[in-house]
Amino acid sequence: MALKYYKNVVTLKLNPETCTGCGMCLEVCPHGVLKLFEGKSELFDRDSCMECGACEKNCPTHAIEVNAGVGCASAVIKGILRGTEPTCDCSGELGGSCC
Amino acid sequence: MIDCCNEKNSTCCDSANENTCGCYQDETACCESAEDTSEKSCCCMSKPSAVETSTKLTYKDHLGSFQVRMGINRMNYKVKHGLYYVGRPDDKAPVLVTANYKLSFDALRKELSGISAWILVLDTKGINVWCAAGKGTFGTEELLHQIQNTGLSDLVSHRTLVLPQLGASGVSAHEIRKRSGYRVVYGPVRAQDISAFLDRGMQATEEMRRVRFRLGDRAVLTPVEVTTAVKPSLLLFGILFLLNLTGLFQFTGADVIAYTVAVLSGCVLVPLFLPWIPGRAFSLKGCLLGLLWSVFFVTSNGYFDHMGASVFIGIGYLMILPSVSAYYAMNFTGCSTFTSPSGVMKEMKRSIPFIAVALVLGIILLSVGSIITASI
Structure with missing residues (x-):
């Protein structure tokens, strides 16, 4: 059963003008979001x-x-x-909690 | 080799093993005497040396990972960064890069039996590859630094590094290429696929590239969720005890059970049954389980059997318990491998007001009900 979160919230954007279709993004994506189509990457999922x-x-x-x-x-x-960016406290000090 | 010989740090070079500059150092003592950081980085190059490690995990390793999974010593479970090796690697052997979280390091080396390879361990402050990549400690700069620091280029004749795929959010492959000449190849997500990946000539299958979040993957994460809930829970029980002393409240073991099950619903049941509980928001899933539990708890304790103060208490529980489950379930977004920060933000904006209001109202109703009961 595939786990899905909210639809249509992510900030991912792809500019087809500058994409050279090297395929690097397909390789690193852990969720198969991108696919190559006619020599360019495409946001598939x-x-x-x-x-x-x-x-x-x-x-x-x-x-x-x-x-x-x-x-x-x-x-x-x-x-x-703390008025900062989201932080996990993963700085390695003792007792900190991490994601 | 960088030329670091100048008058300023001649002491550094005199004490070095070779009297040439950019000299190798066994010790870093000389580096401290260098005045600025560029000199330090130059002199800090240690003689290329690697530490042998085993592909077999010992009883102590297993005990260590068990403890970490239970939340014991989790933030200080590290190995020293630097270069290691398994088997008898030569200058053509692959270089595998990992984090200095011992669980990550162990997960990798135990998959390498029968393989000769170099293992380059980055200093991620004892954090796993994915989390460290997210915050940049498993990153481009650290990788470049460790390539330099370990003298890797003198040990291998090729210029290829195998990185775990989940390190990609911290490392720019093209940047590494440009600045060190090394080509980064992203390996599989899971260390267990590394030997198959190497056998296939460093080609990952579609399956090796996907992050999973199966029942077992989720189950192993729940003990830590529970341990983090223990401290606030004990604090709460202390407060309940003090409230009992006022004579206005009569909290019993039943209340402790009601709360504990609500926490466990959020921390354990939601993670385990994640795909099967309706809703997309984790807090909604938690709320649903909490609601089921609170309805069961309230009816089996007969809070609604008679009109009176107990009805207030009953409604109070119906509001408090689902909020508790919802909150703890929401925290599990941090462990999940498919929730985006934007999504988590959206969930929090929607859920936290509900949780807060329900919790406050519930506490008021519970208090009113208890005080009325006590004063009759």
């Missing part, structure tokens, strides 16, 4: 994207844009409480 940012980071032509971040409620709460 956008709602499965978890905004990990791997595709953006490994796109040599910056054709992909995504607001990557920590998808963790307690991290978001901590971020709000």
Whole structure:
């Protein structure tokens, strides 16, 4: 049974103009969100994207844009409480909690 | 090799093993004497050396991972970063990169029996590959640093690094290529596929590239959820005890059970039955289970049998218990492998107001009901 989260919320964007179809994004995506179609990447299953940012980071032509971040409620709460970006406290100190 | 010989840090070079500059150092002592960081990085190159490691996990390794899974010593379970090897690797052997979280390191090396390979361990502060990649510690800079630091290029003649696929959110393959000459190949998501991946000439199948979140994957994460819930729960029980001392409340073991089951619904049952509980939002799934439990609890305790103060208490439970389950279920988004930050944000914006209002109203009703009962 495939697990699905909300539809149509992710910030993933692909610019077909700059995409060279190198296929790197397909390789790094853990959820099969992208597929190659006629020599270009295409957002095939956008709602499965978890905004990990791997595709953006490994796109040599910056054709992909995504607001990557920590998808963790307690991290978001901590971020709000401290007025910072969502943080997991994964800094390695003793006693910290992590995602 | 970088030329680090200048007058400023001649002491550094004098004490080095070779009297040439960019000299290898066994010790990092000289590096401290270098004045600026560029010199430090140059002198800090250690003699290429790698530590042998085994592909067999010992009893101690298993005990360690069990403890970590239970939430014990989880944030300090590391190995030293640097270069390791298994088997008898030569200059053509593959270089596998991983994090210095011991669970990650162990997961990799136990899959390497019969394989000769180098293992390059990045300093991720004891965090697993995926989380560390998300925050950039398993990242481009750290990888470049460890390539330099370990003298890897003197040990291997090829220029290919195999990274776990989940490290990709922290590493730019093209950037690594540009700045070090190394080609990054993303390996499988799971270490258990590494030997098949190498056998196939570093080609991953579609299946190796997909993250899963099966029953077993979810089950193994639930003990940590429970341990993090223990502290606030004990605090709550302490408060209940103090409230009992006022004489206005009569909390009993039944209340402790009611609350504990609500927490476990959120922390354990929702993760286990995730695909089968209706709803997309984790908090909704938790709320549903909490509601089932609270209806059962309230009716079996007869809160609605007679009109009176107990009805307030009953409604109070119907509001409090589902909120507790919903909250803990929502926290599991942090462990899931398919929720996006934008989605989690949306869920929180929708759910937290409900949870907060229901919790406050529930506590008020419960208190009113208890105080009325006590004063009759």
